[in-house]
Each structure stands twice: as C-alpha cells, then as structure tokens.
Amino acid sequence: MFLLLFSTVLLVALIFWLSKRASADPYGEFHLALNKLPGEGDPQTEWLNMGYWKDTTVFPRACEALALKLAQAAGCKHGGQVLDVGHGSGESLVFLLTHPSVARPSQLTGITSLKAHHKRSQMRVARLEQPVPVALHAGDAIYRPGCQGHPLDPSSEGQFDTILALDCAYHFQPRTDFLRQAYAKLRPGGSLALADICFAPGALKTRWTRCVTAVLRLMPRANMVSTDEYVAQLRGIGYADVRLEDVSADVFPGFIRFLRTRGMGWKTFGALLAVYAGAGARFVVVAGRRA
Template identity: 55%
Template sequence: MWPFILTKTFFTSRQVAVSQRDALDILHDVPAFIRLGPLVKSYALEEGGNPCTYKIVDRLKMGLTTTFRATFTTCDDGLDVEVNAGAWTRLRTEYRVRPTQGHELGVLMIEHVTVYGLFCFMPFIYATLTKSHLEGQERLSIFVLTIVLLHLSYYLNVVPAYAFYVVAIASLLAFIFFANKRSDPYGTFHHSLNRLPGEDPDAPPKTEWLNMGYWKNTSVFPEACQALALKLIRAADSQAGGRILDVGHGSGESLILLLSHPDVPRPSKLSGITSLPAHHQRSRDRIASMRLRNSGIIEPKLYLGDAVYRLGREDHPLSPNNADMYDSILALDCAYHFHTRRDFLRQSLSHLAPGGRIALADICFPMSWKTMSLGTRALLTILNVIPKENIVSLDEYEADMRNMGYMDVKIEDISEEVFPGFIRFLKSRGCGWWIFGRVMSEFAGRARFVVASGCAAA
C-alpha cells in the first residue's frame, strides 16, 4: 500500500536495577501494565472475544478521546502488544527484558515499536506515540523498581536497616516523578486531584483543595476535602460575627469556604497566613475575583509568612506586638509541618479571645518518638515531612495543650475516615500517584490523623 500506508519504527531501552523475574512479573500483569500508559483514560476486557484483548480509551488534545482494541501476548522474555486503532492504523510493540552484562542485579527493559498508518496521519501518530512511549518507558522503570522495593516492606518490622533503604528509594522515586511533572507557576500539582471526571483537562478545576480529606460517605476528592474543612470549623465552634484566623490556607479554598458556604457562620473578620508566595498571591486573586461578583463579602487580611512568629515580623498575626485577637484559629492539615507545633500553639493561645477556640486537623502517633520502633523512626526520618519536635503521641499532644493553658481539650481520632480513602484515591490516579499512595500506606500504618481543639479561659 506504499506510499499511502507508511511504516515507522522506534526503539527505546532503559536499565533498571531489578531481577529479570521481577521485571517480567510486571510485564505479565496486563491490567497494571495498561494503567502505566500516560494517555489511558479507561480500559475493559473485551467481552466474548479473545481473553487477552482489551478495549482501551486514550485521551487526545482538546478534550477528545480515541477508542481502540489491544491484544496482549505474554512470552518468556517479555510481552507483545498488537493494537488496531482503525482508519488503517496499526501498532505492534515488543517489550523485552534482557540481563545486563557485568551486573549482579539489573536488566535492560527494551521497547521496539512498529507503526502502520496513512501517510497523511503519520506525522501526528508518530509524534504522539514517540512522546507517550518514552513517558511510558519512564513510568514502567519507576513502577518496576518501586514495586520490588516495596515488597521488602515486610522487613520494616524485622530488620530496621531495610526500612531505611526501602522508604528512601521509594520516596526518592516519587519525588523525581512529581518534580519532573511540575510545570505550572504555582506548583499546583493538586489541581489534577481536584479535577472531576468530564472536566476540561486544560482548564483550571473548580476547586483547589490541598488536604487529605474526610472520606466518610464520599469517594470524591473535593467533597472529602470540604468535609474535613467543615469538620474543623465545627470543632472550633465558629460563630456568626466571629474573628477567624485561617493558618496554612494554601491557594485559598478554605478562605472561600468560610466566606461563602451556606453551613458556615459568616465571620465579621477573617485573616489568613500562608508561607508560599505563589499561594498567597493566588489566594488574593481568587478572593478579589469573588468580591467583584459579590460586594457583600468582607475583605480578608492575608499575610505571607511562616505560621510561627519570628523576631522581626511584627506584622505577623501572632506577633506579641499585634493586638488582634481571634475567636477561632484554624489549622487545616498543616500544623505537623510547623517549626514547631508547640510554638504555634503557645502563640495562638495568647491571641485567642476569652473563650475563643483553636482547632487543628493534624497528625500524631500511637507512641512517642522515644518508644516507637526503629523502622518507624527510619520511615519518618526519610520522608522528612514532620519535624522531630512534632512527632508526639496522642496522649502527649493532649497533655501539651493542657499544660500550655488550653481548656476543654478534645482530641478526636479520625484516622479511619482519612487515610484509607485518601490512599485509595491516590492509587486510582495512575502510576506517579500510585507510588505516592503506596508510600502513604506505609506512613498511615504508623500514624494517627486527629482533630485537636481547645479553648482559652473565659
């Protein structure tokens, strides 16, 4: 059929530090392999036909999709894939695993692709496939290595030294994956989590939540995030006309909730602080746009800076020289990052009005740092998301608040409504998020998610 039907081929290879058996196990798990495709939107086993044939839907630009059938044939050294995409377009891909010379542990993962298509479509087909297959090769190598490493998690409770390497490398892989994907000016990787099925992937999502969510009675990320924020507001006993300080508000979703949600009492004064300049500016822009549509909304006072007051920042809302007092102080899924949480709690108490209440959606642990296992210490050290001073047990958390002078201290453990749902959601989002979800699983098994609250003396 030449010159009407053209043939193009390309070849990629990548060395991965795993055994040949482990690499082949991944290739032979066809559903998991399909999910690695960067363009895959959905897939299903073909009914009534070849038991190795799947119907796959891929994303195209401008919100379009294409549907095709792919037949997968496993072989001793890899996997063959035959794709019939219609319009005289066919694709054959051979994935092979080869041992590397001179390495005790390591293989070459090889991909050889042959494309048959109409001459007028070939430039688009070739460009799209080259990019997606190179990205798929990257995902595949990360996925294989991470799976093998996480299989070693059994040793977290047996040989603590293994925990260090397992979590270190898995976390590093996740970091590299996400760092390479970040291209937006706000670092808004969470936009993809907020985007609902059917929404334009090139348009901003309707919400910009960035917390782990409260997953009781929902499986939708924005709904879970809003539910956690509402639970926190109730724990702070926020009243109509109150003065609220929202700490760590991200790109402003919690501020918008406080100013607009029908179940939230409207404050007379709202202040917020976040440490990221991009989030600070994004919040200002979103609130300004909101107030243009509704002139009755109050103007929040937004600060850029660390949650904890430091010398030289006298405009900080928790500065001892700042006379502002608050009826409610909120910290939504962020206080475990503060340097330190104890400093933040002490400073907040001095700025709570008599009877005012603080509420934190936060993380603590079943045991203190001194009594937890070496494996758990290694995990927390490598993840490096919680300062050592903030690693306290649930009992220590409550005692700290009481010793500072907080009254009516309450600690509600909501781990079962937070971690499992959040992890399931992450794992459903594809390879990079799956890795993050797997690391989160290790973390969640050793942590507790709580809503902590207490009030100033009346």
C-alpha cells in the first residue's frame, strides 16, 4: 500500500514539473488568468497567493482577504514605514496604498525577485498617483554581501515599523536568515508578519511526509519545520509576542476547489497541494514584535 501511495505522489509530481517546464516563465504572468472574473475583459487585479476562502469562492476576494488578515496580524499603524517582501507584480502594494481598512504608511518599500514583476509593480504604483513615497527593489528577499540598495542591508540606516511577507517566505533560502535580517531592521516595537507554510507537530517524523516532501520539494529542506519549531525559531531570534494561527482549513480546500475549475494543469497543481496538505502541511499566519 505504501509503495502504491508513493508511486501516486511521484506521478503527480512528474506531471506537475512537466507542465511547469512547458512554460517559458511559469512564475511570470500565469496569475493574471487566475484573477480574471467571468465576463470580465482584462483582469482588474493581479493577486498571487493562495487566498483566505472563509467567506468567498472568488479568487481575487480570497487573496485580498488573506492580505487583510496579514496586515491585521502585523498591526499596521498609520504613518508607519512598511516593507513588503515578495510582492509579485504589485497587487499587495496597491492594497497597502489604497485599501480602506489598512492604515496608510508614510513610506512603502518593496522587493520582489523577478525583474518583470519589479517593472510592472513600478508602473502600477505610478498609475495610482498617490502621495506616499514608494521605493521598489528587484532581488532576493535575503540580503547577500555586495547587494547594493537591499532594504535588509545591515549597513543601511533605514528601519521599518512593519515587515510583511505574503505567501512567499517558505521559498526563502533559508527562511531563518530572512527572519534574523528582518528582526535587525525593525524599529523597537516594530512587527513582522508572514502568511506561510510549515507542518503539523510530529508530521515530519512520519515516513509518508518525509517521502512526500522529498519527492515534491516545494520548499527548501531547512524551511520544513513544525508549527512549534517555527514559533521557537522566532522567539530564539528575539521576537516577542509571537502568535501563530493555523488557517489551513480556510486556505487549502478553497484554493484547491478553485484550481479544479481552471483546467487540467491547474487541477494537477491542486492535486499536488492536496497531497502536501494531507502530509501535514499547515498554512499559518504568524507574527512577532521587536521589543
């Protein structure tokens, strides 16, 4: 039975990676199709997260709901200096600058890894013609020596009141470096909040989960920690008032149901996520404060 299940996982992973390679830029503009509503011309949003589906079945609304939940967990304050990490093509930037339920920052900084997303974000923010200064950077979320102008450069003078990472930090290599760098760049009383993926306590000790994560490889091995270990990492770095909320039940099922309506390629990706969630993956909103 175990070999049969393992073979199924391997087949799903193979189909996924083959479909992924068929696209020249799988992380470029595929999300635009997900944002398009029935009867709509060009999509009005460019969200790129799994969404929070508690009160909706519509992808853009679910994505906005997750962004709002993250901002609320961070306790964004009016006039704060905010860093948005991994903002994709800029929808979370637009959200922070315009949503009526989010305190408006005095300055907004962003960084995203794809140059195409960086350029598109610059264009979209410029179109808003709003008064908040915005500084956008293209590059890895983690500062590496020699990377000039990086917002987490420890030698730079700037600090932040809020640092956000919406559905992306599980990709950082490794995430712990980002958590440490973010802590160093927070002002006293400043907060970090992440919508992220970790694992249920004990799940990573099971043979099934070890095999699934080894085959699917959706995140670096160093980032595969339990919810308890995640909290301990944050506290060990120095974060105070660490809070972790498991929102898996309002993220994975709704997103997977949505993907099943989007064609075979997306059904395959949904099947992969279902296997991952069944192996103990947990979608969480986690936050901590620099004392």
